[in-house]
Amino acid sequence: MSKRYAVILAAGQGTRMKSSLYKVLHPVCGKPMVQHVIDQLSRLDLTNLITVVGHGAEKVKSHVGDKSLFALQEEQLGTAHAVMQAESLLAHEKGTTIVVCGDTPLITAETIESLLKHHEATNAMATILTAHAEDPTGYGRIIRNEQGSVEKIVEHKDATEQERLVQEINTGTYCFDNEKLFETLSKVSNDNVQGEYYLPDVIEILKNEGQIISAYQTSDFAETLGVNDRFALSQAEETMKKRINKQHMLNGVTIVDPSNTYISADAVIGRDTVIYPGTVIQGTVVIGENCEVGPNSEIKDCKIGNNTSIRHSVAHDSEIGHEVTIGPFAHIRPQSLIGDEVRVGNFVEIKKASFGKGSKASHLSYIGDAEVGKGVNLGCGSITVNYDGKNKFLTKIEDGAFVGCNSNLIAPVTIGEGAYVAAGSTVTDDVPGKALSIARAKQVNKENYAEKLDINKKS
Secondary structure, three states, X not given: OOOEXXXXXXXXXXXXXXXXXXXXXXEEOOEEHHHHHHHHHOOOOOOEEXXXXXXXXXXXXXXXXXXXXXXXXXXXXXXXXXXHOOHHHHOOOOOEEEEEEOOOOOOOHHHHHHHHHXXXXXXXXXXXXXXXXXXXXXXXXXXXXXXXXXXXXXXXHHOXXXXXXXXXXXXXXXXXXXXXXXXXXXXXXXXXXXXXXXXXXXXXXXXXXXXXXXXXXXXXXXXXXXXXXXXXXXXXXXHHHHHHHHHHHHOOOEEOOHHHOEEOOOOEEOOOOEEOOOOEEEOOOEEOOOOEEOOOOEEEOOEEOOOOEEOOOEEEOOEEOOOOEEOOOOEEOOOOEEOOOOEEEEEEEEEEEEEOOOOXXXXXXXXXXXXXXXXXXXXXXXXXXXXXXXXXXXXXXXXXXXXXXXXXXEOOEEEOOOOEEOOOOEEOOOEOOOOEEOOOOOOOOOOOHXXXXXXXXXX
16 A cells, blocks of 8 residues: 555635634534544544644644644645645655645545545546535536546536536545645646636646546535534534434433533543433543433533433533532532542532542532542531632541531641531641541520610511
8 A cells, every 4th residue: 555645724714704713723522623634634544644734823733733744834825835835745755645624524534545545446646525415506516527537627606507517516625646746736827816726726737637537426425514604613513413422322322312412522431321411521531331421511521430420510620430429510620539439419619629439528518629538528518718819728638537517627727537527617727536626616695685786676
């Protein structure tokens, strides 16, 4: 098999998006469009992958990182001109080059692989990825001769009435013999209304030279969708969402209402897990088996063990163990580590804290910057007071400790193993293990004092 290369065209600003965010960085199911394209191409056996950047070059580079080489198109003078920017990296290499647009997030590695195999099998100098469009308006048409070979590509505005009836369209994705591609690019003219250099002109030049031009028609038109505005972005989002959800369901995950469930392309979910409506799973998430997530929960960049339930809650950038119960209405903030068999109940917020096995914060608590041991019980209204207005401090609660309701633990402070903090305490000093800490004002009752204040008299 010859060497394979890929060029991603990602230099356009995307004015029709009407956005300060560069087009290829607009997300589809939580991931920028260009990243979807790179991820699919990376599944192929490529020698080099080059992304042509222009508008927002530094932001695109920053996001993509070392997953691609880059070529800069300082002026956007057309698709052929964009590919030319990769000349110093590719021009003298032997093999096959794939050219794909960075705004086609639905393209799959399987389709590109089929395109490559067709290109190689037909010994073509160029192969066009085509699709059948029910409404081909605005697309370039693939005109074939009686033998089925590609005769030409004609743009919609230039097509005759007969040619406009053709429903096989050019998707803008191509395979080329690499050396022949760069040799021919130098012959492309910008003698057109826009004054730009167009990649399809390479096809025309090769055809006139008697070279073999082939076409491979994908069976899924949706894969070829190019996103140029917010409406097309929503179509891509909907298609990607259905694709992702379907794959999870085929893998043994129950999604109760797929149309109201949003799962990122990078999520991994174990079998027999149930996802309820209104759930949003973003970023890199791993969820174990036999879990229940939702309804109306938001999970982002988390690792979640088996047999865990998260209901009506939010969890970000944290690790949650096995057989954990979270919610309803809990908030697990970043850098939290929730151990096995932990209970985090309603209206509990946890931030940058670790919970040992079997510990509980059942309701109405804030636990921030804390190390909570095993088997700890945090009563209703327990708070780790971690911030003095300038610095954050650590609270340590050791194994088996019991913290009574409405207790304030003023960090830095340590509650020793097996210690007991009485309800309503404000603890400012360390509590030794097994000790009882009572830190509240002594109750004083003033007999008949209410009569002096007249508080029981009607006004």
